[in-house]
Amino acid sequence: MALSTISGQQRAVGFLKRVLKNEAVPHAFLFSGMSGSGKLATAVEFARALNCLTPHDHDACGTCGSCRKLDEGLHPDVVHITSDGAFIKLEQIRELVKRFRFRPFEGKFRVVIIHDAQKMLEATANAMLKILEEPPEANLFILLAAESQMILPTIVSRCCQVRFQPLDDSIVAERLQREEGFSPERAAAIARLAEGSLEKARWFSGQEQTAGWKKIIERLESLETISILDFFPMIAEWAKGRETAEQDLEFIRLWVRDLIVLRLLGDTGRLTFAQNVRATEAARAVPVERLFNLYKRVELAMQGLKVNANLQMTLEGVCLAIKDFLYGKGNWNSFSKRGQALSL
Ligand SMILES: [Zn+2]
Structure with a gap:
């Protein structure tokens, strides 16, 4: 070297x-x-x-x-x-x-x-x-x-x-192929996600392998139908993973970015998370401004975490925003009426 x-x-x-x-x-x-x-x-x-x-x-x-x-x-x-x-x-x-x-x-x-x-x-x-x-x-x-x-x-x-500049996607992809033995397609997909950081690329590929990333997508997609009784326990469980919290939010940010790309270009071929079926359907049905607002909310939450905001409240805020902005179809509050009556 x-x-x-x-x-x-x-x-x-x-x-x-x-x-x-x-x-x-x-x-x-x-x-x-x-x-x-x-x-x-x-x-x-x-x-x-x-x-x-x-x-x-x-x-x-x-x-x-x-x-x-x-x-x-x-x-x-x-x-x-x-x-x-x-x-x-x-x-x-x-x-x-x-x-x-x-x-x-x-x-x-x-x-x-x-x-x-x-x-x-x-x-x-x-x-x-x-x-x-x-x-x-x-x-x-x-x-x-x-x-x-x-x-x-x-x-x-x-x-x-x-x-130091963020690395070019091509350099990240090349390193993943050379050092991790990834196929060119997989390396390119991960490099797109990593936005110029080899460290992030390695994290994403680890997440992909350990199904951590699938778990987050499942949680995000469950927001469409989750009841208020299940919502808070789900968040509480998620908030136990303090050490991965920043990366989880980073993942959510990229997931929302994916939805914006889909909404603007209407092209599922350019999406990073192909398994994103329910969310992509929801994204097609809402005004793109709402997705931009959602993106901003996630960014703010990430900044908050950097200065030690409470993780559980941060996740609650982000997930409620996803529930309302993405799945809410115009309602400010997308929990079912029955759920609201129980505790809101
Ligand atoms: Zn020497």
């Missing part, structure tokens, strides 16, 4: 190669872009190139002792900081600072890669800022984050920013 093997990020990689050529390497970088766009792989390859013992054309050789140690995860000078629970803790930064008393063991640089840098709370971020203000010699920091706005501006201003 080397920087030149990173696919789909020519601009970012080209920039980093110029940095390597110049030799005056900045001490801190912020790689921003959606997860699954290659930030981490690029950070590792940049670290490899920086410490390679016999670089070729300002990139890693892939075979020297230093390069090999990185492959085995044994390089003492490449340090990964990942969140401990929900956040990166102050203690983790303090531990890191202790290392600065020593020069890198083997490499030219100690490269500290901070995953999900937005997970630093204020105290941690301030400790990090102090480090960046007086960077210890021969240390280089790479902060990874989805968006630079999520990071303290004083930190951002001390970093050299490198932006």
